[in-house]
Amino acid sequence: METRLKHQVMSPSNVEGNKKKLISLGLGDPTVYSCFRTDLAAKEAVSNALLSGKFNGYYPPGGLPETRKAIAEYLSADLPYELSPDDVFVASGCTQAIDMVISVLARPGANVLLPRPGFPSYGIFSSFRNIEARYYDLLPDNGWEVNLETVKTLADQNTIAVVVINPGNPCGNAYTRQHLEEIAETVGRLGIPIIADEVYGHLAFGANPFVPMGVFGSKVQVFTLGSLSKRWLVPGWCLGWLVMNDPSGEFRNPKLIERVNKYCTISGGPASFIQAAVPQIMRGTNTDFFANTINIVRRTENLCYEKLEELPSFSYSCKAEGSMVLMAKLNLSVLEDIGDDIEFCLKLAKEESLIILPGIAVGLKNWIRVTFAADPESIEEALGRLTDFSQRHIKQATTQSSKIMYPTELQRVKEENDRLLGR
Protein backbone atom coordinates (compact mmCIF):
# COMPACT_ATOMS: atom_id res chain seq x y z
CA MET A 1 0.00 0.00 0.00
CA GLU A 2 2.84 2.38 0.81
CA THR A 3 4.23 2.14 -2.70
CA ARG A 4 0.84 2.59 -4.31
CA LEU A 5 0.28 5.69 -2.20
CA LYS A 6 3.56 7.25 -3.21
CA HIS A 7 2.75 6.69 -6.86
CA GLN A 8 -0.75 8.06 -6.42
CA VAL A 9 0.48 11.27 -4.86
CA MET A 10 3.28 11.71 -7.34
CA SER A 11 1.54 10.66 -10.55
CA PRO A 12 1.78 13.24 -13.34
CA SER A 13 -2.01 13.26 -13.70
CA ASN A 14 -2.32 14.42 -10.12
CA VAL A 15 0.08 17.32 -10.47
CA GLU A 16 -0.91 18.60 -13.92
CA GLY A 17 -3.16 21.62 -14.01
CA ASN A 18 -0.86 24.16 -12.43
CA LYS A 19 2.30 25.43 -14.04
CA LYS A 20 4.64 25.36 -11.09
CA LYS A 21 7.81 23.36 -11.33
CA LEU A 22 7.48 20.13 -9.43
CA ILE A 23 9.27 20.02 -6.08
CA SER A 24 9.44 16.69 -4.33
CA LEU A 25 10.05 16.54 -0.62
CA GLY A 26 8.56 13.09 -0.82
CA LEU A 27 10.99 10.38 -1.75
CA GLY A 28 14.24 12.07 -0.93
CA ASP A 29 16.91 11.56 -3.50
CA PRO A 30 19.33 14.34 -2.64
CA THR A 31 21.30 13.80 -5.85
CA VAL A 32 18.58 15.73 -7.70
CA TYR A 33 20.07 18.90 -6.20
CA SER A 34 23.43 20.25 -7.30
CA CYS A 35 24.42 21.05 -3.71
CA PHE A 36 24.43 17.32 -3.00
CA ARG A 37 27.20 15.94 -5.15
CA THR A 38 29.51 13.25 -3.93
CA ASP A 39 33.14 13.98 -3.16
CA LEU A 40 35.63 14.10 -6.01
CA ALA A 41 37.67 11.44 -4.19
CA ALA A 42 34.77 9.00 -4.48
CA LYS A 43 34.34 9.61 -8.20
CA GLU A 44 38.08 9.24 -8.77
CA ALA A 45 38.11 6.00 -6.80
CA VAL A 46 35.44 4.49 -9.05
CA SER A 47 37.10 5.81 -12.17
CA ASN A 48 40.50 4.41 -11.11
CA ALA A 49 38.99 1.02 -10.31
CA LEU A 50 37.26 0.85 -13.66
CA LEU A 51 40.23 2.08 -15.70
CA SER A 52 42.60 -0.33 -14.00
CA GLY A 53 40.90 -3.08 -15.97
CA LYS A 54 41.32 -5.41 -13.01
CA PHE A 55 37.72 -5.45 -11.83
CA ASN A 56 35.62 -6.80 -14.65
CA GLY A 57 35.31 -10.32 -13.34
CA TYR A 58 33.20 -12.25 -10.87
CA TYR A 59 33.94 -11.92 -7.18
CA PRO A 60 33.50 -14.31 -4.27
CA PRO A 61 30.16 -14.44 -2.43
CA GLY A 62 30.12 -11.74 0.24
CA GLY A 63 32.21 -9.36 -1.83
CA LEU A 64 35.80 -8.57 -2.80
CA PRO A 65 38.17 -9.25 0.13
CA GLU A 66 39.62 -5.72 0.05
CA THR A 67 36.10 -4.26 0.10
CA ARG A 68 35.10 -6.30 3.15
CA LYS A 69 38.31 -5.30 4.86
CA ALA A 70 37.78 -1.59 4.16
CA ILE A 71 34.20 -1.68 5.48
CA ALA A 72 35.36 -3.56 8.61
CA GLU A 73 38.00 -0.86 9.22
CA TYR A 74 35.60 1.99 8.56
CA LEU A 75 33.01 0.68 11.04
CA SER A 76 35.56 -0.43 13.65
CA ALA A 77 36.65 3.18 14.07
CA ASP A 78 33.44 3.78 16.07
CA LEU A 79 33.49 0.50 18.00
CA PRO A 80 35.32 -0.64 21.12
CA TYR A 81 36.54 -3.71 19.20
CA GLU A 82 37.81 -4.64 15.74
CA LEU A 83 35.50 -6.17 13.15
CA SER A 84 36.98 -8.81 10.91
CA PRO A 85 36.50 -8.71 7.12
CA ASP A 86 34.68 -12.04 7.56
CA ASP A 87 31.99 -10.23 9.58
CA VAL A 88 31.13 -8.08 6.55
CA PHE A 89 28.92 -9.08 3.61
CA VAL A 90 28.70 -6.67 0.72
CA ALA A 91 25.17 -6.06 -0.57
CA SER A 92 23.49 -4.21 -3.39
CA GLY A 93 22.67 -1.16 -1.30
CA CYS A 94 21.19 -1.22 2.16
CA THR A 95 18.00 -2.38 0.45
CA GLN A 96 19.52 -5.74 -0.39
CA ALA A 97 21.11 -5.93 3.04
CA ILE A 98 17.59 -5.70 4.51
CA ASP A 99 16.39 -8.53 2.29
CA MET A 100 19.53 -10.52 3.08
CA VAL A 101 19.14 -10.37 6.84
CA ILE A 102 15.37 -10.98 6.78
CA SER A 103 15.78 -13.91 4.39
CA VAL A 104 18.52 -15.67 6.32
CA LEU A 105 16.68 -15.29 9.64
CA ALA A 106 13.32 -16.40 8.21
CA ARG A 107 11.72 -19.60 9.44
CA PRO A 108 8.17 -20.92 9.48
CA GLY A 109 5.90 -19.07 11.91
CA ALA A 110 8.41 -16.29 12.50
CA ASN A 111 7.64 -12.68 13.33
CA VAL A 112 9.76 -9.53 13.31
CA LEU A 113 9.36 -6.37 15.38
CA LEU A 114 9.37 -3.18 13.33
CA PRO A 115 9.19 0.46 14.40
CA ARG A 116 6.04 2.50 13.78
CA PRO A 117 6.41 4.88 12.11
CA GLY A 118 9.06 3.12 10.08
CA PHE A 119 10.76 2.52 6.78
CA PRO A 120 8.26 0.69 4.54
CA SER A 121 10.75 -1.79 2.99
CA TYR A 122 10.88 -3.80 6.22
CA GLY A 123 7.17 -4.60 6.10
CA ILE A 124 7.27 -5.37 2.37
CA PHE A 125 10.31 -7.65 2.60
CA SER A 126 8.98 -9.45 5.68
CA SER A 127 5.67 -10.28 4.09
CA PHE A 128 7.48 -11.45 0.94
CA ARG A 129 9.35 -13.96 3.11
CA ASN A 130 6.15 -14.95 4.98
CA ILE A 131 7.25 -13.30 8.19
CA GLU A 132 4.65 -11.60 10.32
CA ALA A 133 5.44 -7.92 10.91
CA ARG A 134 4.57 -6.66 14.40
CA TYR A 135 4.83 -2.97 15.08
CA TYR A 136 6.19 -1.39 18.21
CA ASP A 137 5.71 2.33 18.84
CA LEU A 138 8.16 5.18 18.66
CA LEU A 139 7.31 8.02 21.03
CA PRO A 140 7.04 11.43 19.32
CA ASP A 141 7.10 13.34 22.61
CA ASN A 142 10.29 11.61 23.57
CA GLY A 143 12.60 12.10 20.60
CA TRP A 144 10.93 9.13 18.92
CA GLU A 145 12.49 6.77 21.43
CA VAL A 146 11.53 3.12 21.33
CA ASN A 147 8.59 2.20 23.55
CA LEU A 148 10.38 -0.73 25.18
CA GLU A 149 7.20 -1.85 26.92
CA THR A 150 5.52 -2.56 23.56
CA VAL A 151 8.68 -4.40 22.44
CA LYS A 152 8.49 -6.65 25.50
CA THR A 153 4.78 -7.26 24.99
CA LEU A 154 5.07 -8.10 21.30
CA ALA A 155 8.12 -10.35 21.44
CA ASP A 156 7.75 -14.10 21.78
CA GLN A 157 9.73 -17.27 21.02
CA ASN A 158 9.09 -16.82 17.29
CA THR A 159 10.50 -13.29 17.10
CA ILE A 160 13.55 -13.37 14.83
CA ALA A 161 14.69 -9.75 15.27
CA VAL A 162 13.90 -6.22 16.43
CA VAL A 163 14.60 -3.55 13.82
CA VAL A 164 16.02 -0.24 15.08
CA ILE A 165 16.65 2.60 12.64
CA ASN A 166 19.10 5.20 13.88
CA PRO A 167 19.55 7.94 12.75
CA GLY A 168 15.93 7.47 11.85
CA ASN A 169 13.85 7.50 8.75
CA PRO A 170 11.04 8.69 8.84
CA CYS A 171 11.45 10.36 12.24
CA GLY A 172 14.81 12.12 12.06
CA ASN A 173 15.76 10.73 15.46
CA ALA A 174 19.36 10.45 16.67
CA TYR A 175 19.22 8.37 19.85
CA THR A 176 21.32 9.01 22.91
CA ARG A 177 23.94 6.47 23.85
CA GLN A 178 21.91 5.77 26.96
CA HIS A 179 18.74 4.96 25.05
CA LEU A 180 20.65 2.68 22.66
CA GLU A 181 22.07 0.86 25.65
CA GLU A 182 18.58 0.46 27.12
CA ILE A 183 17.36 -1.01 23.85
CA ALA A 184 20.37 -3.35 23.67
CA GLU A 185 19.84 -4.54 27.24
CA THR A 186 16.09 -5.05 26.89
CA VAL A 187 16.29 -6.88 23.56
CA GLY A 188 19.37 -8.80 24.69
CA ARG A 189 17.51 -10.07 27.76
CA LEU A 190 14.75 -11.30 25.45
CA GLY A 191 17.44 -13.27 23.57
CA ILE A 192 16.53 -11.67 20.24
CA PRO A 193 18.97 -10.07 17.75
CA ILE A 194 18.76 -6.42 16.72
CA ILE A 195 18.81 -5.37 13.10
CA ALA A 196 20.45 -1.95 13.34
CA ASP A 197 19.69 0.06 10.20
CA GLU A 198 22.46 2.66 10.18
CA VAL A 199 22.17 3.71 6.59
CA TYR A 200 22.15 7.30 7.94
CA GLY A 201 25.18 6.65 10.11
CA HIS A 202 27.06 9.87 10.94
CA LEU A 203 24.30 12.03 9.49
CA ALA A 204 23.49 13.47 12.91
CA PHE A 205 23.48 17.22 13.39
CA GLY A 206 21.74 17.82 16.73
CA ALA A 207 22.91 17.39 20.30
CA ASN A 208 23.46 13.63 20.13
CA PRO A 209 26.39 12.28 18.17
CA PHE A 210 25.85 9.11 16.13
CA VAL A 211 26.51 5.98 18.19
CA PRO A 212 26.40 2.63 16.40
CA MET A 213 24.37 -0.14 18.04
CA GLY A 214 27.38 -2.41 17.55
CA VAL A 215 28.95 -0.65 20.55
CA PHE A 216 26.65 -2.85 22.62
CA GLY A 217 27.52 -5.99 20.67
CA SER A 218 28.35 -7.94 23.81
CA LYS A 219 24.89 -7.32 25.32
CA VAL A 220 22.89 -8.35 22.27
CA GLN A 221 23.47 -9.85 18.85
CA VAL A 222 23.61 -6.98 16.39
CA PHE A 223 23.30 -7.12 12.62
CA THR A 224 24.38 -3.74 11.30
CA LEU A 225 23.09 -2.56 7.94
CA GLY A 226 24.52 0.35 6.03
CA SER A 227 25.55 1.72 2.67
CA LEU A 228 27.39 4.48 0.89
CA SER A 229 24.05 5.79 -0.40
CA LYS A 230 23.23 8.47 2.15
CA ARG A 231 26.49 9.63 3.64
CA TRP A 232 28.27 9.67 0.29
CA LEU A 233 25.18 10.78 -1.65
CA VAL A 234 25.41 7.96 -4.19
CA PRO A 235 22.26 5.81 -3.81
CA GLY A 236 22.54 4.67 -7.43
CA TRP A 237 25.91 3.03 -6.79
CA CYS A 238 24.10 0.37 -4.75
CA LEU A 239 26.96 -0.35 -2.37
CA GLY A 240 25.72 -1.59 0.97
CA TRP A 241 26.62 -4.05 3.69
CA LEU A 242 25.42 -6.44 6.34
CA VAL A 243 27.74 -6.79 9.32
CA MET A 244 27.62 -9.35 12.09
CA ASN A 245 28.89 -7.75 15.28
CA ASP A 246 30.08 -10.42 17.63
CA PRO A 247 32.99 -9.21 19.76
CA SER A 248 32.91 -12.11 22.20
CA GLY A 249 32.16 -14.85 19.65
CA GLU A 250 29.17 -15.80 21.75
CA PHE A 251 26.68 -15.40 18.88
CA ARG A 252 28.75 -17.31 16.33
CA ASN A 253 26.45 -19.37 14.19
CA PRO A 254 28.09 -21.27 11.29
CA LYS A 255 24.67 -22.26 9.86
CA LEU A 256 23.66 -18.60 9.64
CA ILE A 257 26.93 -17.68 7.92
CA GLU A 258 26.40 -20.50 5.46
CA ARG A 259 22.93 -19.15 4.71
CA VAL A 260 24.32 -15.66 4.11
CA ASN A 261 26.91 -17.07 1.73
CA LYS A 262 24.23 -19.00 -0.12
CA TYR A 263 22.10 -15.88 -0.33
CA CYS A 264 25.06 -13.95 -1.80
CA THR A 265 25.72 -16.71 -4.33
CA ILE A 266 22.11 -16.71 -5.46
CA SER A 267 21.46 -12.96 -5.45
CA GLY A 268 24.78 -11.33 -6.31
CA GLY A 269 25.68 -7.82 -5.24
CA PRO A 270 27.06 -4.52 -6.50
CA ALA A 271 29.29 -4.21 -9.58
CA SER A 272 32.88 -5.30 -8.98
CA PHE A 273 34.48 -1.95 -9.88
CA ILE A 274 32.22 -0.13 -7.40
CA GLN A 275 33.28 -2.63 -4.74
CA ALA A 276 36.92 -2.20 -5.72
CA ALA A 277 36.60 1.55 -5.21
CA VAL A 278 35.40 1.23 -1.61
CA PRO A 279 38.83 1.22 0.11
CA GLN A 280 39.83 4.44 -1.63
CA ILE A 281 36.38 5.98 -1.06
CA MET A 282 36.40 5.23 2.65
CA ARG A 283 39.98 6.21 3.31
CA GLY A 284 40.21 9.12 0.90
CA THR A 285 37.01 11.13 1.27
CA ASN A 286 37.60 14.67 2.36
CA THR A 287 36.16 15.41 5.82
CA ASP A 288 35.08 18.82 4.47
CA PHE A 289 32.70 16.96 2.20
CA PHE A 290 30.90 15.37 5.18
CA ALA A 291 30.86 18.65 7.09
CA ASN A 292 29.37 20.43 4.10
CA THR A 293 26.49 17.95 3.83
CA ILE A 294 25.78 18.27 7.53
CA ASN A 295 25.77 22.06 7.29
CA ILE A 296 23.27 22.04 4.45
CA VAL A 297 20.85 19.58 6.05
CA ARG A 298 21.06 21.34 9.39
CA ARG A 299 20.03 24.53 7.64
CA THR A 300 17.25 22.97 5.52
CA GLU A 301 15.93 21.05 8.50
CA ASN A 302 15.74 24.25 10.45
CA LEU A 303 13.82 26.03 7.69
CA CYS A 304 11.31 23.15 7.55
CA TYR A 305 10.92 22.77 11.27
CA GLU A 306 10.39 26.47 11.91
CA LYS A 307 7.79 26.79 9.19
CA LEU A 308 5.88 23.68 10.23
CA GLU A 309 5.89 24.91 13.81
CA GLU A 310 4.41 28.19 12.72
CA LEU A 311 1.70 27.02 10.31
CA PRO A 312 -1.65 26.45 12.02
CA SER A 313 -2.35 23.48 9.73
CA PHE A 314 0.18 21.47 11.76
CA SER A 315 -0.42 20.84 15.41
CA TYR A 316 2.92 19.31 16.08
CA SER A 317 6.23 18.93 14.36
CA CYS A 318 9.25 17.05 15.52
CA LYS A 319 12.69 18.54 15.20
CA ALA A 320 15.00 16.17 13.36
CA GLU A 321 18.47 15.60 14.76
CA GLY A 322 19.63 13.20 12.11
CA SER A 323 18.94 11.63 8.70
CA MET A 324 17.21 13.82 6.11
CA VAL A 325 13.54 13.56 7.08
CA LEU A 326 11.12 14.76 9.71
CA MET A 327 7.52 14.16 10.73
CA ALA A 328 4.75 16.66 11.46
CA LYS A 329 1.19 16.09 12.60
CA LEU A 330 -1.70 17.62 10.70
CA ASN A 331 -4.12 19.81 12.58
CA LEU A 332 -7.16 18.62 10.67
CA SER A 333 -9.58 20.53 12.91
CA VAL A 334 -8.52 23.87 11.40
CA LEU A 335 -8.56 22.66 7.80
CA GLU A 336 -11.72 23.18 5.85
CA ASP A 337 -11.98 20.58 3.14
CA ILE A 338 -9.28 18.08 4.03
CA GLY A 339 -10.23 14.84 5.74
CA ASP A 340 -6.91 13.08 6.18
CA ASP A 341 -3.22 13.01 5.32
CA ILE A 342 -3.75 11.41 1.91
CA GLU A 343 -6.19 14.11 0.88
CA PHE A 344 -3.82 16.78 2.18
CA CYS A 345 -0.93 15.42 0.12
CA LEU A 346 -3.02 14.81 -3.01
CA LYS A 347 -4.45 18.35 -2.98
CA LEU A 348 -1.05 19.84 -2.18
CA ALA A 349 0.48 18.03 -5.14
CA LYS A 350 -2.34 19.05 -7.45
CA GLU A 351 -2.52 22.71 -6.46
CA GLU A 352 1.10 23.48 -5.68
CA SER A 353 3.17 20.81 -7.49
CA LEU A 354 4.67 20.00 -4.14
CA ILE A 355 5.10 16.41 -3.07
CA ILE A 356 5.10 15.36 0.54
CA LEU A 357 4.59 11.85 1.81
CA PRO A 358 1.38 11.13 3.74
CA GLY A 359 2.19 9.68 7.16
CA ILE A 360 0.09 6.60 6.53
CA ALA A 361 2.79 5.47 4.07
CA VAL A 362 5.17 5.14 7.03
CA GLY A 363 2.52 3.88 9.45
CA LEU A 364 1.24 7.06 11.09
CA LYS A 365 -2.10 8.36 9.87
CA ASN A 366 -2.67 12.11 9.67
CA TRP A 367 0.97 12.96 9.91
CA ILE A 368 3.23 13.90 7.03
CA ARG A 369 6.85 13.09 6.34
CA VAL A 370 9.00 15.81 4.83
CA THR A 371 12.40 15.23 3.25
CA PHE A 372 14.68 18.19 3.70
CA ALA A 373 17.42 16.84 1.45
CA ALA A 374 16.99 19.65 -1.03
CA ASP A 375 18.84 22.90 -1.61
CA PRO A 376 17.78 25.80 0.63
CA GLU A 377 16.23 27.71 -2.28
CA SER A 378 13.96 24.81 -3.20
CA ILE A 379 13.06 24.31 0.46
CA GLU A 380 12.10 27.97 0.77
CA GLU A 381 10.05 27.82 -2.40
CA ALA A 382 8.35 24.63 -1.15
CA LEU A 383 7.60 26.13 2.24
CA GLY A 384 6.13 29.22 0.57
CA ARG A 385 3.80 26.98 -1.40
CA LEU A 386 2.91 25.01 1.72
CA THR A 387 2.05 28.29 3.45
CA ASP A 388 -0.17 29.42 0.55
CA PHE A 389 -1.85 26.04 0.49
CA SER A 390 -2.44 26.03 4.22
CA GLN A 391 -3.89 29.54 4.20
CA ARG A 392 -6.20 28.64 1.34
CA HIS A 393 -7.58 25.60 3.15
CA ILE A 394 -7.88 26.98 6.62
CA LYS A 395 -11.33 27.45 8.17
CA GLN A 396 -12.64 31.00 8.19
CA ALA A 397 -12.62 31.52 11.95
CA THR A 398 -8.99 30.43 12.16
CA THR A 399 -7.98 32.80 9.37
CA GLN A 400 -9.22 35.77 11.39
CA SER A 401 -6.89 35.15 14.27
CA SER A 402 -3.92 34.04 12.21
CA LYS A 403 -4.18 37.21 10.14
CA ILE A 404 -3.23 39.15 13.20
CA MET A 405 -0.40 36.85 14.12
CA TYR A 406 1.10 36.15 10.75
CA PRO A 407 3.07 39.20 9.67
CA THR A 408 5.31 39.48 12.72
CA GLU A 409 5.74 35.76 12.95
CA LEU A 410 6.62 35.50 9.25
CA GLN A 411 8.99 38.40 9.53
CA ARG A 412 10.78 36.72 12.41
CA VAL A 413 11.20 33.46 10.50
CA LYS A 414 12.32 35.31 7.41
CA GLU A 415 14.99 37.14 9.37
CA GLU A 416 16.14 33.90 10.90
CA ASN A 417 16.28 32.25 7.47
CA ASP A 418 18.19 35.16 6.02
CA ARG A 419 20.61 34.98 8.87
CA LEU A 420 21.13 31.23 8.31
CA LEU A 421 21.60 31.76 4.63
CA GLY A 422 24.09 34.52 5.32
CA ARG A 423 22.16 37.22 3.52
Ligand SMILES: *Cc1c(COP(=O)(O)O)cnc(C)c1O
Ligand atom coordinates in the same frame (compact mmCIF):
# COMPACT_ATOMS: atom_id res chain seq x y z
C1 LIG B 1 17.48 4.78 2.09
C2 LIG B 1 17.25 3.79 3.13
C3 LIG B 1 17.56 2.44 2.93
C4 LIG B 1 18.02 1.92 1.60
O1 LIG B 1 19.34 2.23 1.38
P1 LIG B 1 20.02 2.03 -0.06
O2 LIG B 1 21.46 1.94 0.22
O3 LIG B 1 19.65 3.23 -0.87
O4 LIG B 1 19.46 0.77 -0.64
C5 LIG B 1 17.39 1.57 3.99
N1 LIG B 1 16.92 1.98 5.18
C6 LIG B 1 16.58 3.26 5.40
C7 LIG B 1 16.08 3.66 6.76
C8 LIG B 1 16.73 4.21 4.38
O5 LIG B 1 16.38 5.48 4.61
